[in-house]
Amino acid sequence: MSDSAIKSGGASAPLGTSTDIDLSEVRDWIALLKPRVMSLVVFTGLVGLLVAPGHLHPVLAATAILCIAVAAGAAGAINMWYDRDIDAVMRRTAGRPIPAGRIRASSALAFGVLLSLASVMLMGLATNWVAAAVLAGSIGFYVFIYTMWLKRRTPQNIVIGGAAGAFPPMIGWAAVTGQVSLEAMVMFAIVFFWTPPHFWALSLFAHGDYQRAGVPMLPVVAGPKETRRQIWLYSLLLAPLALLPTVIGMAGLAYGAAALVLGGFFLESMWRVKRDAQDAEGRSLTNDAPARAAFRFSIIYLFVLFAALAADRLVFGA
Amino acid sequence: MSPVKGAPGGMTPEEKAAFLRRRRGRNYAVFFALLGLVGLFFFIAMARLTRG
Numbered sequence: 547m548s549d550s551a552i553k554s555g556g557a558s559a560p561l562g563t564s565t566d567i568d569l570s571e572v573r574d575w576i577a578l579l580k581p582r583v584m585s586l587v588v589f590t591g592l593v594g595l596l597v598a599p600g601h602l603h604p605v606l607a608a609t610a611i612l613c614i615a616v617a618a619g620a621a622g623a624i625n626m627w628y629d630r631d632i633d634a635v636m637r638r639t640a641g642r643p644i645p646a647g648r649i650r651a652s653s654a655l656a657f658g659v660l661l662s663l664a665s666v667m668l669m670g671l672a673t674n675w676v677a678a679a680v681l682a683g684s685i686g687f688y689v690f691i692y693t694m695w696l697k698r699r700t701p702q703n704i705v706i707g708g709a710a711g712a713f714p715p716m717i718g719w720a721a722v723t724g725q726v727s728l729e730a731m732v733m734f735a736i737v738f739f740w741t742p743p744h745f746w747a748l749s750l751f752a753h754g755d756y757q758r759a760g761v762p763m764l765p766v767v768a769g770p771k772e773t774r775r776q777i778w779l780y781s782l783l784l785a786p787l788a789l790l791p792t793v794i795g796m797a798g799l800a801y802g803a804a805a806l807v808l809g810g811f812f813l814e815s816m817w818r819v820k821r822d823a824q825d826a827e828g829r830s831l832t833n834d835a836p837a838r839a840a841f842r843f844s845i846i847y848l849f850v851l852f853a854a855l856a857a858d859r860l861v862f863g864a
Numbered sequence: 865m866s867p868v869k870g871a872p873g874g875m876t877p878e879e880k881a882a883f884l885r886r887r888r889g890r891n892y893a894v895f896f897a898l899l900g901l902v903g904l905f906f907f908i909a910m911a912r913l914t915r916g
Contacts, residue, residue, distance in 0.1 A: 605910070672908050
């Protein structure tokens with residue numbers, strides 16, 4: 547595929563492999579929903595729902611979580627439709643249902659749009675329309691701001707685009723309270739500032755894929771040395787930011803202690819990335835072992851941090 | 865073998881069997897999704913009715 551086809555955007559690429567035979571299996575349609583990404587989205591949404599003051603009927607709470615999961619999956623399906631040209635040239639994504647020719651691009655788009663509309667309507671009917679509006683905003687942000695606008699244009703794509711992944715705890719909170727308050731924004735900010743070190747750690751050892759696809763990820767555009775510096779700067783912002791729930795009285799000292807310890811480990815992990823043995827141009831001499839470890843730890847960090855927030859509220863009643 | 869409804873012609877028996885298996889799988893998935901949706905709407909209605 548030519549560079550011009552990639553730079554002009556996925557929507558101008560052909561609508562996938564056209565065939566009369568439907569080659570798709572159920573697991574291909576599930577794969578369109580990016581289930582691995584969904585787990586973190588669902589978990590942070592659930593924590594937002596659990597820590598919010600007030601009560602939501604368990605059936606409605608479960609429906610809200612289902613809506614968050616389906617909306618995240620729907621946005622992922624639309625993202626796969628738009629990015630089918632770059633997915634085809636990236637080793638990591640070439641086996642996805644659209645580039646592999648098992649699902650037609652137009653079918654994936656219809657699937658994504660239908661699920662987006664259904665999840666927003668269901669959220670509004672089951673909980674409230676503030677939560678539904680924030681859910682719709684998160685889908686729109688991921689599809690229009692991140693996928694269609696930023697991803698192919700700026701190395702800061704995941705900094706601003708990362709906001710899309712930060713919405714779920716805010717949606718969970720809004721589902722219970724019917725509003726977006728300071729506490730919801732704090733949870734949003736934690737995920738927002740966690741995203742750059744998390745994704746840039748991944749892009750440090752997967753930049754070959756992004757380079758082939760013409761995606762201007764930071765290591766491709768500014769080099770690995772600058773990427774490590776930015777990872778470190780965002781980590782320095784995240785560690786104290788994660789203490790905010792205790793500072794504003796949203797969580798107690800148990801959460802604060804957990805955030806402090808986790809923040810220490812997070813900084814240590816990212817410091818190893820910054821100090822990785824490298825050549826004059828910043829290329830890792832260790833096959834990016836610290837970045838791989840930091841990427842894995844960053845996922846654990848967010849899971850445990852949000853689990854601590856929920857435990858603090860549920861166990862200690864902060 | 866009788867012709868498979870909806871299947872394009874020129875398929876080998878193995879391809880026809882795979883085609884049928886995939887179609888059956890998708891049909892079951894849609895059926896259970898719709899069934900789940902019916903149940904969900906019922907329980908949402910009950911939850912909202914008993915809320916206040």
